[in-house]
Amino acid sequence: QPQELYWFAKAKNFDKARKYNLFDCIECGACSYVCPSHIPLVQYYRFAKSEIWDQESNQKAADAARVRHEYHEFREEREKREKAEKLAERDRAAQAAKAQKAAAPPTLPPAGEVANVSPCAAPADADPENTMQLKIQRAIEQAKLQAATTTPKNTEQLTPEQRAQIAAIEARRAHIHELASTSVEASPAMLVEANTEVKSQPPTQSPQE
16 A cells, blocks of 8 residues: 555645545654665655645635635625615605605795795896786785785774875775786886885874774
């Protein structure tokens, strides 16, 4: 058997050497001592063992590198999948919000808020005709609000002079409504001026209040 191990080690047939129990050799040197040809058998056995260990070490390193590469590819694939899922979920949420917004009825601000908005709040690039109509509408709303909050009380007990003042105020209000309803081309300055005149007249009340 030492002679076969020598042949396998010299031919670098390490698989055969392992099958002949190469690693059972304790490298005592007895075989070399009794060899008639004085062949350094122990040195050949030691060479074969070191080559086998190097092959095993290289194989382990290659296996570890392959595992790391596979894990790296798996992680990249997982990150891509998670990113795609997040983007799809975000798109679905945006489409749902858009559909909900389109299905919801348009909300209009209260009349008081419309009246309190300054005519200068229109965008610089807005259509002049639309801006004119918006100003007229705001003036109408403001006049309606002023008329609702300045209604005189106890008109039956007023003097003729007080009733004349109330009639004049009502005439100005009717003039504002007539301007707004009969001509869209009416100047907002005219409506604002008329509305200012209405505001300047304090509500006349009965002396008994």
